[in-house]
Amino acid sequence: MSLDLEVDALRKVPLFRGIDETKLRLLAFISDRIGFQPGEHLCEQGEEGDTAFIILKGEADVQVRSNGQDQTVAIARQHSIVGEIAILCDVPRTATLVARTDMDVLSVSKDDFLKLLKEFPDMSLEVMRTLAQRLERTTRDLAAARSGEAAA
Numbered sequence: 365m366s367l368d369l370e371v372d373a374l375r376k377v378p379l380f381r382g383i384d385e386t387k388l389r390l391l392a393f394i395s396d397r398i399g400f401q402p403g404e405h406l407c408e409q410g411e412e413g414d415t416a417f418i419i420l421k422g423e424a425d426v427q428v429r430s431n432g433q434d435q436t437v438a439i440a441r442q443h444s445i446v447g448e449i450a451i452l453c454d455v456p457r458t459a460t461l462v463a464r465t466d467m468d469v470l471s472v473s474k475d476d477f478l479k480l481l482k483e484f485p486d487m488s489l490e491v492m493r494t495l496a497q498r499l500e501r502t503t504r505d506l507a508a509a510r511s512g513e514a515a516a
Contacts, residue, residue: 365391370470373420376443379494382486391480395470400424406447406461412448413457415471417468419443427460434460437505445504451477495498 370392374380380388383415386474390430392496406417409429419442426446450457451474471479481488483498 370395370397370420373443374418376469377418379445379487379490380488383484385396385416387484391472391476392470395472398471400463400467400469401468402463402465404463406463407457409458409460410456414474416445416451416474416477417447417461418445418470418472420468420470422463422465422469423464424461424467426456426499427462429460439464445494446479449495450479452491452495478487501511 367389371385374383374388374392375385380391384389397420398420405473406424407413407415409427419440421442423442424440424446425436425442427434428434428437437459446461447457449455481491
């Protein structure tokens with residue numbers, strides 16, 4: 365994938381909507397492009413998070429280990445960013461990402477990602493919005509699961 369195609373793909377990521385093309389080119393240039401085959405792991409729950417992933421093409425299962433078994437809790441799709449929680453919070457990865465399809469991703473290092481957030485406050489706000497939406501969804505799902513347990 366050429367730099368121009370990567371910039372076009374980044375433009376479709378909601379997190380980068382307000383970022384001008386020059387800065388998107390910089391992001392694409394400082395990122396590593398990695399391909400994954402179905403079944404390959406992008407990252408593992410519990411490991412140190414030193415990169416975030418921007419999905420340019422493909423899908424990945426977001427799996428969480430519970431009671432010794434991996435459960436798919438979401439699907440990460442094209443034009444989304446994943447893995448940023450470990451970077452922002454300095455906590456181990458909260459989930460394992462497993463490629464469902466052939467994937468192309470941009471891997472952004474922790475240092476570069478944090479520099480981008482400092483330089484572009486609009487991006488920081490969008491990251492907070494994305495994380496808040498995930499937290500709300502998780503809270504809603506947990507409440508629904510608990511109410512189902514109570515009814516059983």
